[in-house]
Amino acid sequence: MxxxxxxxxxxxxxxxxxxxxxxxxARAKEDTxxxxxxxxxxxxxxxxxxxxxxxxxxxxxxxxxxxxxxxxxxxxxxxxxxxxxxxxxxxxxxxxxxxxxxxxxxxxxxxxxxxxxxxxxxxxxxxxxxxxxxxxxxxxxxxxxxxxxxxxxxxxxxxxxxxxxxxxxxxxxxxxxxxxxxxxxxxxxxxxxxxxxxxxxxxxxxxxxxxxxxHLNLVACNVCCMNVSKRYLDRIARERPNEPFHFSTIAHLPMAHVAGIAWYTLNPFYMGGTTYWMRKYDFDSFIEYQKRYRITVQFSVPPIWLSVAKSPNVTDHFDSLKVAATGAAPMGLELGKEVSRKLGRSRTIISQFWGTSETTGSITGLDWDVSDTTFSVGAAFPNTRLRFLDEQDRDVQAGQPGEVLVGGPIVCQGYHNRPDANRDSFVDGFYRTGDIGVSKNGLVYIVDRKKELIKYKGLQVAPAELEALLVSHPSLIDAAVIGVPDPRDAENEVPRAYVVVKPGMDASEDEIKAFVREHLSSHKQLRGGLAWLDEVPKSASGKILRRELRLRAANELKTAKARL
CATH class of the missing domain: 3.40.50.980 (Rossmann fold)
Structure with missing residues (x-):
């Protein structure tokens, strides 16, 4: 092992x-x-x-x-x-x-x-x-x-x-x-x-x-996962004693989400600061509150950061932001750069955290003042152990991708009344995340969800990679990719993209396919075609609802066959 x-x-x-x-x-005083x-x-x-x-x-x-x-x-x-x-x-x-x-x-x-x-x-x-x-x-x-x-x-x-x-x-x-x-x-x-x-x-x-x-999971969530914040605060106190840091954040994700528990409910104590609660999320209020309360730390999900990057209404709203983090779904390097230009007068670099509900939130992350040009999801947090397994549950070679398994005190007790799911998801004290990742130079990179990977002629295509590229196109504001049956070979899947065009912009299918050809290898091309949406369907936590897109694709294929 x-x-x-x-x-x-x-x-x-x-x-x-x-x-x-x-x-x-101790950071949270009685009058905090x-x-x-x-x-x-x-x-x-x-x-x-x-x-x-x-x-x-x-x-x-x-x-x-x-x-x-x-x-x-x-x-x-x-x-x-x-x-x-x-x-x-x-x-x-x-x-x-x-x-x-x-x-x-x-x-x-x-x-x-x-x-x-x-x-x-x-x-x-x-x-x-x-x-x-x-x-x-x-x-x-x-x-x-x-x-x-x-x-x-x-x-x-x-x-x-x-x-x-x-x-x-x-x-x-x-x-x-x-x-x-x-x-x-x-x-x-x-x-x-x-x-x-x-x-x-x-x-x-x-x-x-x-x-x-x-209880142990929640304590470990703060002590282990927020150790990056402790090191950050210690460095500020040591290097900039006349510039005290005050933690403040906007709560906009639901309490049904692990972020609502970890980031909003526990962290104010550990950080000795304030959570400002939105009654209901809407983008205009979210950015206005950032400016009004001079927020210093913000965790959010890629769809919201995407709006920050693309919206012309975002000007100086995030100037006070010192720490920006994203999680719950993948974000590409180019989008990360675009978001960062809107934060802290272009001095705040957004970083990725990676975690699951089953791990009480984050598993990996970077120190708050560390820039990572490779846009990894950071290093494993203290007390956290990782394994990378192939499809036969064998350990992969160093530097090779595999399903990531997690062990340590952040791993949950298991599923409520679901012994079958516990047998499938937990093995030898480790939780199967279902994410495909790779470890390089002490950092973790998440390729995609195991069940989302598209297999084309024995090669894997990660939807997240294609989505990250598509949203970097100047005419697109959002994208989602799924696998659909290859009409020429029933043994294969091919990528199909659903894209949202910026208001007032235009982009043809040929133009977008040419853009993909320019940047990605042959097996990652949009052989399943391209379709246009007003909005990509997503959950409250920012995850793409691919099941809805698969149903839509199946109906589209049926309609196309009926026309023949």
């Missing part, structure tokens, strides 16, 4: 996640503003307030709804909500009560929401008011009474509450209500086996599965 180890490993504090956040993370409503900055919470609110809310969850009464890490509380500074505090509250927090996508239909409620065996439901009717109907389908639904009311500063859906009465008294003290989990084995949250992910195949993330 060939295992790639990081240069540095760290000692993890033996703490549950809330003790880690509220007592161990942790969470702020971006639309109304007076609607905010400091660390001391977050502690009290979470304890009072936890008391209600335990004594009125039984969350945690059978032991920690057993009862799931499912939340469907727009962004607000109360949302992360509800996460702390659920965990404080001994429950398991699980976020649901705000884009879910009633049927999709009911599926997650059933699969997670949720005992209590939170939702913001705009999702109440869908939540009531989904609960009805799952046999959950309406008195187990609480409406999140976070609009009035210092008067947050949970409203009982069944009778419209407030459930909380955040001024004088009793508090539930945390039950500290001091044993490392118990921290490892106690689930704190469940994030739903499609993993490498199939319908979404619940990823069980433990």
């Amino acid at each position: 060939k295992v790639y180890e990081p240069e540095e490993n760290l000692e993890l504090p033996s703490l549950d996640i809330l003790t880690f956040l509220f007592d161990w993370c 503003q942790l969470h702020v409503d971006a639309a109304n900055p007076s609607n905010s919470v400091i660390k001391a307030e977050a502690r009290g609110i979470s304890k009072r809310t936890a008391h209600v969850l335990r004594h009125d709804y039984g969350i945690g009464s059978s032991g920690s890490g057993e009862d799931v509380v499912l939340c469907t909500s727009s962004g607000s500074p109360f949302l992360p505090v509800l996460f702390y509250s659920v965990v404080n009560a001994g429950g398991i927090f699980s976020g649901a996508s705000t884009a879910f239909t009633v049927g999709e929401l009911a599926r997650q409620i059933k699969d997670s065996d949720a005992k209590l439901l939170f939702c913001s008011e705009e999702f109440e009717q869908n939540t009531i109907e989904a609960a009805r389908q799952c046999g959950i009474p309406q008195n187990r639904i609480l409406i999140i009311d976070s609009k009035t500063p210092k008067r947050w509450n949970l409203i009982q859906s069944s009778n419209r009465k407030p459930a909380l008294d955040l001024q004088a209500g009793p508090m539930l003290d945390r039950c500290h989990i001091n044993n490392r084995e118990e921290q490892d086996r106690t689930t704190a949250c469940i994030i739903y992910s499609s993993g490498t195949t199939g319908l979404p599965k619940g990823v069980r993330i433990s």
Whole structure:
């Protein structure tokens, strides 16, 4: 077995996640503003307030709804909500009560929401008011009474509450209500086996599965994955003592996404700074908040960075940005360069992080002030082990691509109630990421998803490489590539591109195909043709919805055959 180890490993504090956040993370002081409503900055919470609110809310969850009464890490509380500074505090509250927090996508239909409620065996439901009717109907389908639904009311500063859906009465008294003290989990084995949250992910195949993330996973997520930030802050303190760095970021990805937990809910403690919460993402507000609050650190996904690069409306909005990171889907070098020209007066270089829900977020990354002209996804984080396997599960030779497997304390407990998926996805303590990568000179490069690779005459074609090239074309603002059957050879797949043209621009199919021929080898050409879209279908986390494109391609091929 060939295992790639990081240069540095760290000692993890033996703490549950809330003790880690509220007592161990020294950068966040008692008066540090942790969470702020971006639309109304007076609607905010400091660390001391977050502690009290979470304890009072936890008391209600335990004594009125039984969350945690059978032991920690057993009862799931499912939340469907727009962004607000109360949302992360509800996460702390659920965990404080001994429950398991699980976020649901705000884009879910009633049927999709009911599926997650059933699969997670949720005992209590939170939702913001705009999702109440869908939540009531989904609960009805799952046999959950309406008195187990609480409406999140976070609009009035210092008067947050949970409203009982069944009778419209407030459930909380955040001024004088009793508090539930945390039950500290001091044993490392118990921290490892106690689930704190469940994030739903499609993993490498199939319908979404619940990823069980433990207290240990969440602590490791900060200590190991954010070690790059610690080194950055230490260097600033040493080299520029008169230029203190203040962490601030915009929360625009959902709490159903691992970024909502790791970047927005945990990091403000570890970094001692502020998350500004958007109620609902829209691009114009996102860039306006960057400028208004002089944001210093921003993690986002490629579609949003693509908009930053291409939009003429982005001028000085990102001038204050010191750190920019991208993840959740691949980004090409040329797009990275184009984005960077809009950041920090062209002095901030965007870097790629790579990770999965199953690894509690990032697996690899670069130091925040390091420029990588090869545009890798960085080096493995401390305490993280990597393997690269071929299709027969054999270790590949150094420098050769293979499916990346990950081991270490960031790897989740496994999938919720899915022993079959656990057998398929976890082997010898490693998680199969489904990503094809290669290690060179200590850095990792992700080629593409294993299941997305197109095989043409025995050669692999990575859609991500073609997509990165296509979006660098001056007339295109977005692109997606899938494999379709080769009409001349049933044993082969050929690449087919779906592209979005910039407003006011024009580009012919012949022109774009010639552009690809100029830059890529013969087996990577668009033999499956080219089609035009108004918008590439993507998930909330920025992943291309290739299943939709495959259905579209199949219908297009049927129509074309019918015309013959």
